[in-house]
Amino acid sequence: MSYEPTIVAFLCNWCSYTGADLAGTSRMKYASNVRIIRVMCSGRVDPTFVLSAFKEGADGVLICGCHPGDCHYHEGNYKCLRRYHLLQKYFQQMGLDKDRLRLEWISASEGRQFAELVDSYTETVKNLGPCKMKQVIETLT
Amino acid sequence: MTGIIFTKVDNGYSGALDYNELFFYAKGIPGVGPVWYSTDVPLYDKQAMADLIKEQQLKRIVVAGDTPGMVKPFLTGAMVIAGNNPEDVVLASFREYGATDNTKIDRAKGILFCIALGVTFAEAALPEETDVQPDTLVIGGGIAGIQASLEIANGNQKVYLVERTGTLGGHMAMFDKTFPTLDCAACILTPKMVEVGQHPNIEILTYSEVKGVTGEPGNYKVKILNKARRVDLATCIGCGICTEKCPAKAPSEFDNGTTLRKAIYIPFPQAVPNKYLIDADSCTYVLKGKCGVCVKVCPVEGCIDLDAKDQEMEITVGNIIVATGFKPFDAGKIERFGYGKYPQVITSLELERLINAAGPTEGNIHFRSQDKKGNWIFSVESGMPKSFAIIHCVGSRDENYNKYCSRVCCMYSLKLAHLIKEKLEDADVFEYYIDMRAFGKGYEEFYERIENEGIHIVRGRTAKIEERNGRLMVRSEDILNDQLIEQEVDMVVLSIGLEPREDAAELAEMLGISTEEEGWFTEANYNTDPVNTFVGGITIAGVCQGPKDIPDAVAQGSAAAARVLQSIVKGKIKKSIKDMPLEKIEEKAKQFSNSMEGKS
Known part of the structure; x- marks a missing residue:
């Protein structure tokens, strides 16, 4: 049996979640590896959310927010962008591949783009292989 | 006793109040004695007027008319000479209370009635x-x-x-x-x-x-x-099998005819309610009496009722x-722009759908082309245009169509120019405008931003669009450079206005x-x-x-x-x-008048 990664996706309520909804209602097919968590804004995604996702056994984390300038709360997505860069640095220090975290902008009309993003990201994570974070933590404690 | 004097102004306006009718109506108001036209009384001779007041034993005088205030000073003088209270000269101004023409004669009568009884019209007609x-x-x-x-x-x-x-x-x-x-x-x-x-x-x-x-x-x-939706809202599960199997097609209203939809359809994927409906104008069963494929494939029994009324x-x-x-302006009305004749002349609303990521071409701008059955639609199979002309004020600010400004076209045209540039970086975009109306918060700044994005903004009306060498030629004027210009482009976008x-x-x-x-x-x-x-x-x-x-x-x-x-x-x-009918106003005025008498 081929390896199927588990991906946690944080989607903002206003653009990306609606975009994912559009992908669904338009009956677009995309990889079923993604587990969607709706947040009110991509700015709500605390770095610890991402880390605990890996701790719980995720192989990749996807964050989607409104396009720059479109944020329902004006600047939530910029805050998210800053945290993303911060996390990328932290990932390098921890020895995690930076591709395990991805940030993309998806608007409510971009159902197709969301489906394509999920497919391509699943492929990326598949190539990276399973994330060992959970096992490492379990053996250490 | 109360006397009424009409100051008749003959302004030759045909719809003006019928003073003769008011004159006879005034005579019937309770408590009213003599009724005159201002020309019948010695208005400007205070002594003679005072004599008349005494003779008729008038206690109050109502001056009625469009601008009755003009003659009031003469009458107050006469009232003082006659030994009455000058404040008992009151005005019944028809225009002030909105009885401006003869269609509102009932209101004028009401005004007259109230004032004659010493009640203000606003009070009685509340x-x-x-x-x-x-x-x-x-x-x-x-x-x-x-x-x-x-x-x-x-x-x-x-x-x-x-x-x-x-x-x-x-x-x-x-x-x-x-x-x-x-x-x-x-x-x-x-x-x-x-x-x-x-x-x-x-x-x-x-x-x-x-x-x-x-x-x-x-x-x-x-x-x-x-209207018969023919699909039960309560039981439809939105599975979409019916749309897949439906054989009939019609232009999609939501996509402005840029693509086709089935006869059983959801207007767009994010519709509310997200349930199917059958378009009676294109459904084979409704038109020819046989088909019913959707009923056969529907997994919910009794959900689709093709004979629903x-x-x-x-x-x-x-x-x-x-x-x-x-309703968007019908661009086909203006023949010189060739909408409906040249397939690459499109409306702004069509372009809006093309640019949309959920639209028929998934957010890419393609040429309009014919499908196998001869329908003109937009599909990803045809090529992409490289140059665009956006023509403002189509159907607006034009005596032949709509005189008014549709208010949004300038701004949405600038927006479309920006979006074209975003999708096709190398594209040439020409905007032809009459006046740039960037009227709102942040709009002028937006205009400046678009100007700096390398869009050619030309001031002048467009005369004609013709086909030349397989491309479209836009004949226009350039007011700022004082010359007539011709520009060949691949696609013309008409910024259509808004109509009731x-x-x-x-x-x-x-x-x-x-x-x-x-x-x-x-x-x-x-x-x-x-x-x-x-x-x-x-x-x-x-x-x-x-x-x-x-x-x-x-x-x-x-x-x-x-x-x-x-x-x-x-x-x-x-x-x-x-x-409020006249009788009601009269009744209320009487009530008020009686209660006032009771107090005094």
Whole structure:
């Protein structure tokens, strides 16, 4: 049996979640590896959310927010962008591949783009292989 | 005794008040003695006038007319000489109380009656208050109607939202981005639509039309026609098998004919309610009497009923908000632009769908081409244009079509130019404008930004569009350089204006509200009361009152809701002045007059 990664996706309520909804209602097919968590804004995604996702056994984390300038709360997505860069640095220090975290902008009309993003990201994570974070933590404690 | 003097002004205006009729009416008012025209009395001779007053034993004099104040000083003088109180010369000004022409003669009579009895007209003709039904009807499920419904429903009041098409959203749902912030329109609108769809206080009646309104402010009986959807809303699970198998196709209304849809369809994937409906005009079963493929494949028994009939229902509401929106100008009317003749001449609304990521070409701009069956549609198989001309004011600011400015075209044209540049970086975009109307907050800045993005902005009207060497040639003037220019482009976008709906007049008649010359609904006061109409309990919101952009339509939707909530919270609503018959005014004036006598 081929390896199927588990991906946690944080989607903002206003653009990306609606975009994912559009992908669904338009009956677009995309990889079923993604587990969607709706947040009110991509700015709500605390770095610890991402880390605990890996701790719980995720192989990749996807964050989607409104396009720059479109944020329902004006600047939530910029805050998210800053945290993303911060996390990328932290990932390098921890020895995690930076591709395990991805940030993309998806608007409510971009159902197709969301489906394509999920497919391509699943492929990326598949190539990276399973994330060992959970096992490492379990053996250490 | 009271005397009445008419100051007749003959201004030769044919619709003016009929003074002869008023003259005879005045004679019949109780307590009134002599009635004269100002020309019949020695108005400017105070002594002679005073003698006349004494002779007739007048205690009060009413001066009636359009501008009665002019002769008042002469009469007060005469009254003093006659030994009376000069304050007993009172004015009955018809114009002041709105009796401006002969259609309002009943109001003029009422004014006369009240003043003669010593009662002010405003007091006697104050519209009565009646109880108001708590439910509200909103006609039109566009952004203005959605906003108004949400405001009222969030105030814990029941709302019926009637929408003619199969889904809420209106024109805004078709747009890709909004100006000047370039927000994605769906990101703003769809959460609101979902909120309406799930709101316990809102009853959505899609695919329905208002067929008749009777009753009075605070208590309207509204007849609503539920057109046969032929799919049961309650049991449809939205699986989509029916659409897959349906053999009949028709141009998609939502995509403005840029692509085809099936006869059984969902208007667009984010529709509210997200259920299927059958278009009777293209369904094979309805047209030819046999097919029924959708019934066979539908997994829910009894969900699709191809023989369903239209149904009527009646609801009782206290207030009505009219938010029927607009109709885009039909670009085919202007022959010189060749819309409908040259396939690469498209309207702005078509381009809007092309640019949208959920549109027929997945957000890429392609040429219009013919499919196998000969339908002109946009598909990803055809090539991409490299140069565009955007022509402003198509159907607006033109004596031959609509004289008014449609207000949004300049801004959305700039927005489209920006979006074209975003999709096709190397494309040449030419804008031809008459005047650039960047009137709102952040709009001028947006204009400057677009100017600096390398878009060629030409000032001048476009004369003609012709085909040359397989491309389109735009003949235009360039006012700023004082020359005529010709420009070859691949695609021409016509920035069409906004027009009132064809049946706006019909609806206005049904509701008793008035429309303007162009067909927009008339508000009570352009500056200070832009949402009320002259009919109590009926408010207007959105573009149906006049062209406006999204923020203004939303603001007006909220304002209309505030008016409705005001009456619901109070529990009372004012009837309209025009509902008050003359007898009623007379009766009230008598009552007031008697009670005043009792006091003194």
